[in-house]
Amino acid sequence: xxxxxxxxxxxxxxxxxxxxxxxxxxxxxxxxxxxxxxxxxxxxxxxxxxxxxxxxxxxxxxxxxxxxxxxxxxxxxxxxxxxxxxxxxxxxxxxxxxxxxxxxxxxxxxxxxxxxxxxxxxxxxxxxxxxxxxxxxxxxxxxxxxxxxxxxxxxxxxxxxxxxxxxxxxxxxxxxxxxxxxxxxxxxxxxxxxxxxxx
Amino acid sequence: xxxxxxxxxxxxxxxxxxxxxxxxxxxxxxxxxxxxxxxxxxxxxxxxxxxxxxxxxxxxxxxxxxxxxxxxxxxxxxxxxxxxxxxxxxxxxxxxxxxxxxxxxxxxxxxxxxxxxxxxxxxxxxxxxxxxxxxxxxxxxxxxxxxxxxxxxxxxxxxxxxxxxxxxxxxxxxxxxxxxxxxxxxxxxxxxxxxxxxxxxxxxxxxxxxxxxxxxxxxxxxxxxxxxxxxxxxxxxxxxxxxxxxxxx
Ligand SMILES: [Zn+2]
Numbered sequence: 001x002x003x004x005x006x007x008x009x010x011x012x013x014x015x016x017x018x019x020x021x022x023x024x025x026x027x028x029x030x031x032x033x034x035x036x037x038x039x040x041x042x043x044x045x046x047x048x049x050x051x052x053x054x055x056x057x058x059x060x061x062x063x064x065x066x067x068x069x070x071x072x073x074x075x076x077x078x079x080x081x082x083x084x085x086x087x088x089x090x091x092x093x094x095x096x097x098x099x100x101x102x103x104x105x106x107x108x109x110x111x112x113x114x115x116x117x118x119x120x121x122x123x124x125x126x127x128x129x130x131x132x133x134x135x136x137x138x139x140x141x142x143x144x145x146x147x148x149x150x151x152x153x154x155x156x157x158x159x160x161x162x163x164x165x166x167x168x169x170x171x172x173x174x175x176x177x178x179x180x181x182x183x184x185x186x187x188x189x190x191x192x193x194x195x196x197x198x199x
Numbered sequence: 200x201x202x203x204x205x206x207x208x209x210x211x212x213x214x215x216x217x218x219x220x221x222x223x224x225x226x227x228x229x230x231x232x233x234x235x236x237x238x239x240x241x242x243x244x245x246x247x248x249x250x251x252x253x254x255x256x257x258x259x260x261x262x263x264x265x266x267x268x269x270x271x272x273x274x275x276x277x278x279x280x281x282x283x284x285x286x287x288x289x290x291x292x293x294x295x296x297x298x299x300x301x302x303x304x305x306x307x308x309x310x311x312x313x314x315x316x317x318x319x320x321x322x323x324x325x326x327x328x329x330x331x332x333x334x335x336x337x338x339x340x341x342x343x344x345x346x347x348x349x350x351x352x353x354x355x356x357x358x359x360x361x362x363x364x365x366x367x368x369x370x371x372x373x374x375x376x377x378x379x380x381x382x383x384x385x386x387x388x389x390x391x392x393x394x395x396x397x398x399x400x401x402x403x404x405x406x407x408x409x410x411x412x413x414x415x416x417x418x419x420x421x422x423x424x425x426x427x428x429x430x431x432x433x434x435x436x437x438x439x440x441x442x443x444x445x446x447x448x
Binding site: 031032035036039040043044047048053056057060061064065068076077078133134136137140151152154155156160161162165166176179180183186187 | 210216246255257258266267269317321322373
């Protein structure tokens with residue numbers, strides 16, 4: 001069919017694939033065309049959540065199976081990326097690793113600002129991230145899940161606040177406050193990592 | 200004092216999440232303020248560092264292949280063929296949308312128009328295009344109360360060729376709005392209403408050539424609300440419906 005060329009608006013293309021063709025001749029590309037472009041990023045995100053490559057593979061697999069099964073509940077015209085990330089995240093949170101991670105550190109960290117280390121705005125953090133990407137990775141790994149995931153969605157996935165709000169199912173105000181806390185926590189973590197290296 | 204207010208918004212600025220006007224103000228301030236520009240630079244570097252560090256894991260080719268096979272092999276969902284005629288007509292049009300609208304970079308305005316066209320098409324093709332089926336504007340208007348953050352008037356349609364089919368809530372980039380669907384000699388026309396302040400500026404610039412959209416579209420701002428009338432009806436018919444709305448508001 002003429003519509004399945006690789007244009008940007010995947011939602012629309014996928015949607016038309018579904019709506020406009022008789023069921024028996026539906027091409028199998030439709031879900032695939034919507035979902036596969038997110039594959040690499042979803043896997044990366046899954047690795048950051050699980051901290052384990054095998055578990056990440058399982059999680060991505062589960063996500064795609066669930067997304068496929070629930071595809072009819074996806075509202076065309078809404079954000080597919082937020083939708084599939086939400087599925088992945090929910091699958092993670094109910095997994096053994098996810099349950100364990102959120103049992104020790106609550107997912108909802110709002111109002112716990114006092115627990116964070118006080119961070120001075122020093123140029124150290126700039127220097128160290130310039131000199132060594134590994135140190136940023138380590139600091140990210142050390143963050144509680146809630147901070148890690150929101151930073152990844154914002155900086156790596158480059159989601160808008162609204163997309164993040166849809167993905168994490170939290171209000172916009174919480175997106176902003178959580179992001180700000182996550183950034184503060186990361187700066188604190190970086191300074192700790194930096195200090196460790198200096199010793 | 201000025202700096203404090205900017206510093207509080209620094210992250211939102213750098214995330215591109217402030218209204219355009221504030222962004223410009225921020226730009227102007229940072230240019231002349233060493234303290235704020237140093238802060239901004241540090242945060243931009245931090246953002247970059249996270250971006251680089253965050254793109255750490257790549258799936259193996261083997262895993263990718265495995266997933267692709269799994270997805271490709273699965274049967275597709277069943278679906279309802281609602282409003283088949285409209286959908287079929289839209290298919291022809293959508294080719295035009297895809298080929299023209301996505302070539303080159305689109306301005307904010309073109310983006311909005313194209314999203315409006317997508318909403319129009321996707322709704323008509325949906326198995327349940329409307330949330331409230333009503334030909335009576337007196338039913339539709341109160342239905343929106345509490346669902347959208349504003350109120351607007353629907354025109355009286357007596358002695359016109361238009362009839363109201365129904366309405367639904369809609370989102371334009373997460374901004375809630377009203378979507379009304381009208382019928383006119385078998386053409387479906389959508390009317391969208393949003394709050395003007397939540398949309399990008401410059402929508403009234405009429406330099407858009409009609410060829411860029413496979414629909415006729417008219418848009419205007421009135422009483423703080425932004426209206427879009429779109430459909431495959433003639434430009435004159437779109438304009439008549441627009442005039443009815445303008446008169447009712
Ligand atoms: Zn300043």
